[in-house]
Amino acid sequence: MRRRRFLTISCTTLGGVLVYSLDRKVSLLSANEKNKDKSLRIPLRFFDEGEALLAAAAASRIFPSDVSGPGAKEAGVVIYIDRQLAGPYGSDRYRYTQGPFEDAPAEFGYQGKATPREIYREGLKGLTGFDQLNAEEQDATLERIEASVFFSLLRQHTIEGMFCDPMHGGNADMVGWQLIG
C-alpha cells in the first residue's frame, strides 16, 4: 500500500480557494494577508505531486490566467485531469483495445495501444523541469510537442477542465462558465 499523495497549493497562488464542508457551509479562503501562509493539501488519485505540478504548469500555458480572465490554474484543471485519469476513461474502459495495433493514416483515429494514463505518464517525463521555466520557454517547449497525442489530450482535457460541471473536479467556482457568460 502506498501513502496518499497530495498536491499542496498555497492560497496566494490561487487567489483564493473555495472550501466545501459537510455541514453545507461554503467558506472562501481568500488570498489576503490573513491567509497568505495557509495552504491546501488536495489528495491526488493518479498523479504524483511532481507530475501534477508539470501538468498544471502546461495547462496554464494552454489556458493562461491573464488579462482576459482566470485560467486553468483557478479552475483547478489539474484536479480534473487527475480525476479523469484515475477513472474508467483513464484506463480506456470504453475504447476498443483489442489487437493487433496497426499504424494507419490520421483519419482512422488514434490507433495506439497506450491508454490516456500511459500517454500522460510518458508525456510528462518529457516535460521534466517544465514548471521551472519562464513563460516564453514553456511556450517554446509546448510548440515542440504540439503534434503529439499527449499534447492533443492535454489541450482537450484543459478545455474540459475549464468548462465541465464542477462535480468533475474542474471549473472550480464555475470560473470557466463565468468567462463565457
Added chain:
Amino acid sequence: MKTLRKADVVIVGGGWTGLLMAKELGARTALSVVVLERGVPRSTDKYADDMDELDYAIRLRMMQDAAQETVTLRHDARGRAVPLRRYASFLPGSGVGGAGEHWNGQCPRNLPDFFELYSRTKEKYGVNRLPEDHAVQDWGITYDELEPYYTRTERLLGLSGKAGNLRGQKVEGGNPFEGWRSEEYPTPPTKLPYFSALFRDGAKSLGYHPYPVPAATLSQAYTNPDGISRPPCVYCGYCERFGCMIGAKAQPTSVLLPVIEKKKNVTIRKGAWVRRLVHDAAGSESRVRGVTYVDATGNEVFQPAEIVFLASWTLNNTRLLLLSGIGEPYNPGAGKGTLGRNLTHQVSFAAATAFFAKPLNRFMGSGASGMLLSDFDGDNFDHSQLSFLRGGLLEARNTGAHPIGEFGEVPHRVGSRWGSTWKKAGIEYFDRVGRIVVSGEHLAYKGNYMDLDPTYKDRCGDALLRLTLNWRENERRMAELLTEKTVEIARAMGATEVNTFPGLRNYDSRRYQSTHVQGGTILGTSPESSVVNTHGQHWQAANLFVLGGSLFPTGGGANPTPTILAMTYRTADAVAERYVKRPGPLA
C-alpha cells in the same frame, strides 16, 4: 443453451423501428411480441438528472460501447482495415429507444425523385452521367406510395413545420421543392433562433427559399393519434446526445413506450445481446426459427419465434445477417451477392463557420429549431453544366452551445489553438459564431460496402463488421459548390469573418458527420439486386423482415428517420393486414 417458450414475434433491437413495430403489432394483433434490446432501460422522466455535457456529449454515455463492439474501416478493397477504436464520425445509440433518444429531431421528407434516382437521372441526363462505378438503383416504391405513411409518421411525432406543397398547391413560407403532402404539419414551426433568422434574411436576399426545419421538438402541446400528450419545447439546448427530459422531443420512450407498456402481449427484454438468427438450411424456401442471444447474466439463450424482425440499426442488421449466413455476401470483385452492398453515409459538413459582431444567444435552442434551404438539394438546380449529380440541404440551427464542445472555435486569422491570443478570441467569439451545415446525398458505389472483418472480434468473439468506404469525385465536387454557395449566404447574413470547409478528401472517421449510415440490406424488386423486397421482407426467408436505414439503396440528403418510420409503418400494415392471415412472400 436454454430454449425459451416460442414467441409469435421477435424483434431484434428496441429503437425507433423495433418499438414502432412492437406498438403496431401489439395494438393491432393478438400476437405475442418479444423485443430484444441489448442496452439498458431508459425513460423520459429519468433524463432530468443527465444534463451533463462531459458525461453525455463528450464521453458519449448513451452510445454503443466501442470496447464491446465496434467496426473496422478501410478506404478501398486493397487496404487493410483497422478498428474505429472510438466511435466518432457516426454515433450508434444503445439502450431502449436507441439513437432515437439522443437525436436532434430534424424531419424533412426525401424528395420524390430520390426514390427513382436511377430512372430519373437516366431520363434527364443520360445513363453516362452516373459515375463509372456507381451502384445506384431505384427503390421499387415511389414517393406517392410512401406519402400516406409519411403523414402517419408526422402525426405520430407531432412534427412542427410549414408545408410548402399541399396536394400540388405551392404554399408561401414552406419548402417549394418538397414533394406533395396530403396535409399541413400537425403543429406550427418552432421558435426561430436569431442566427437562423439571419440565415433566412441572408438567403432570401440572394433569391433562395429558406423554410423552417420540420421539427420533432414540439412548438406547442400536442396529443397524437395514440393519445400520447407532450409539452412544448423549452429550448434548453440539450437534444443531440441527450434524452429529452420533458419529452417535448419525440423519442421512442416518450412516444412509443407508454403505449407499449399497456399492451400485455408485448415484452421488452433488456440486456439481450443477439448473436445469431437461427434458420433452416439455405435455399429459396428457408425460414428463420428464432434467435440466440446472451442475456444480461451472460447465459446463452435460444428464443424461438414464428416471425423475426431485424431492427438493430444499419450496421448491426447487416452484421447479424452476415454472421448468421443468411443471404449471399456481396463481393464487388466477382460482382456477386447482395448482402452488404450500397454502404452510404450522408455527406454532412459545416460548410461555413460564420463569425458575427453581435452575440447570437446560442445557449438557447433545440436540435431542430432553425431554417433549411433546399435550393441546392437533389436535382432542384440544373446539373447539365455541372461535373456532379445531386446536392444537399443547407441548414442553420441553434442547437444550444455547450461550453466544452463549443469553446475555442475562432477565426482562422487568430492562428493559434492554445495560449493567450486563442483564449481571448475564444471568449470573444463563444456566442458570436454559427455554423451553416450541408447535408448531402451520397450515391451508392460498387466499391463502398460491408463484410465481416477477418481479424478483429467483438466481446463475444464474433467478427466485427468491416466498412469499405470512401468519397468519390461526385461528392467532392458537390461539396465544393455547396460550400461556395453557403459562404455567399454567410456573407449576406453579415458575417464579419467566415471559416470555410476545406473540402472532402478521404473519409475521415474522426470528424462527426451524422449518424445516417445506410445500406447493406437494401430493398428492391429482385433478389439479384437486393436483399429484401419493398416491405423489408427477406427474399430467402419469408418470415424475416428487416427494418431501418439498412434498406436504403442510396444515401439521402434529408435526414432519414421520417422515411425509415414511414417504411416501418408500411411493413406493419402489410404484416398485420396480410402476412398474419396468409404467411408467405408479400407482393
